[in-house]
Amino acid sequence: MKFVHAIEGLSLWVGRAFGWCILILTLSVSYEVFVRYVLNAPTVWSFDMMVQMYGALFLMCGAYALAQDTHVRADVLYRLFPVRVQAVLDFVLYFLFFFPGILALVWYGYEIASDSWRYKEVSFNSPASIQIYFFKSLIPLSGALLMIQGFAELVRCVMAMRTGIWPERLADVKETEDLLTEADLDQISAMAPARK
DSSP, X not given: OHHHHHHHHHHHHHHHXXXXXXXXXXXXXXXXXXXXXXXXXXXXXXXXXXXXXXXXXXXXXXXXXXXXXXXOOOOTTGGGSOHHHHHHHHHHHIIIIIHHHHHHHHHHHHHHHHHHHHHTOBOTTOTTOOBOHHHHTHHHXXXXXXXXXXXXXXXXHHHHHHHSSOOOOOOOOOOHHHHHHHXXXXXXXXXXXXXX
């Protein structure tokens, strides 16, 4: 379990670090709106900054989302299955779909990034001609992080197949809806003994 939590810890750390891109993104959008519509002096760099911050956030938080089990899942039937069946299903699907896709992301992402570094690529859509080879380096890096987190998920599946219980995940932030549901359940369970 230490192996799984170590990998999850790495994914959480990277996700939290790149989560700051949201603040940079928000500030640059706010600044651009102000200078464009109030001062009538738009910038040439703001749009590029926004695209790169959003792209970095999207790429680098994938492993974080996988570690927190927050990727979108069509679980209409899945959630009704016993834990062991869920684990077998997840295990098989990781090998059939997840790992081939992530391997392609790492392989072709590396080719794209290395070509970009070789040419010192700049954005042709940008009036500022900003360099984008740094940004393209995040493509294979994000794939490698997803691959590592995927191995942790396989170990988690094996443990669930053996015990019939999903191992605990490292806790991080929770959705407000989940917090409200937990508070409601706590309130209901606190009221139950009083009724007896």
